[in-house]
Amino acid sequence: MQRLSVSELHLCQHCPRLFGYSCKGYKHAWKVGHKGSETLPGKRFHTLADHIFRYIANDDASQRAFLNALTSPDPDITGSIREYIKNEFFIPYLAKHAPQLSFEQIEAFAGACDSWILYLSQFISPDGTPPEDPKALIATIFHSSEYTMSSDFVCDEGEVVRISGRPDALLFDPRTKEPVVLEYKGRKESDPAQDLAQTSLYAWLVSQSIGITPRVDMLYLEEPSPLVRYDPSVIQTLIGNHASLITL
Structure with a gap:
């Protein structure tokens, strides 16, 4: 059975030859992908955002602090x-x-965090008002970050990947x-x-796991309006065409 990651399949989109090197174990023989301005430290943003979600989902003390923020008398x-x-994560980081x-990197990092916070606040409360039951809302929205997923794809000729x-x-x-499925793009x-x-491909893994096709939200963190959204019907159409990407 062939075993591939989403990152490897994405590499194949860029260049099948480099993908072949990767499959043979040459993990550092290539550097591909779209680069940003190099002002925004994208990997650091990914790390911090993941850290915050982990704590909101799993840490009781941090979750209580978040609940206090959501029940603040401040209408904003x-x-x-x-x-x-800012106080719990950004300043300590x-x-x-x-x-x-x-x-310049600190400034870009702060701007990316602010764009992400605006997305998150609109996700939690589209009308900008404090939620009626913030504890239930947190439990509904946030889940553990330990969600590496895998599933078998059967190619037309019967090969399983x-x-x-x-x-x-x-x-x-x-x-x-x-x-x-939320994806950050540091560019x-x-x-x-x-x-x-x-x-x-991530959306397909989610649909295989829970039986529901997800929506995809992408945040392009160097754009003034970073959110690009794709509803489940668009994603389902793409999933139907995955054979052309996965068949090697």
């Missing part, structure tokens, strides 16, 4: 969430890592009742078709 829910993330970052992957975040939208939107082809 976005401001409350921003203060919570910068205190530890700022010496390795330039001023086991595909594994882990999206940047997996949420549940209580308003639309949709699971949501401007430059090749949405290829980005969506990759992310649809």
Whole structure:
């Protein structure tokens, strides 16, 4: 049985020859992909966002602090969430890592975090008001970050390929009742078709796991309006065309 990750299949989209090197074990023989301005430290943002979601989903003390933010008398829910993330995570992270970052990188990092916080606050409360039952809402939206998934894809000729992957975040939208695959892109939107082809593989893994096709939200963190959204019907159409990507 062939075993492939979503990242390896995405590499195959870029260059089948480099994908062949990867399959033979030459893991450091290639560097491909769309680059951002290099001002935004994208890997650091991914790490921090994942860290925050882990704590909201699993840490009782952090969850209580988040609940306090959501029940704040301040009518600006976005401001409350921003203060919570700034004080609990962003400032401690910068205190530890700022010496390795330039001023421009810190500025871009803060801007990316602010875009993400705005997305998160609109996800939690689309009308900008404090939720009626924030504890139940948190339990509905956030789940453990330990969701590396795998599933078998049967090619037309009968060969079985086991595909594994882990999206940047997996949420549940209580308003639309949709699971949501959230992906961060530390750059401007430059090749949405290829980005969506990759992310649809994560969506396929989710649909195989829970039996529901998710929505896909992509945040292009160097764009002034970062959110690009694809509803489940679009994702289902892409999933139906996966054979052309997976058949090797």
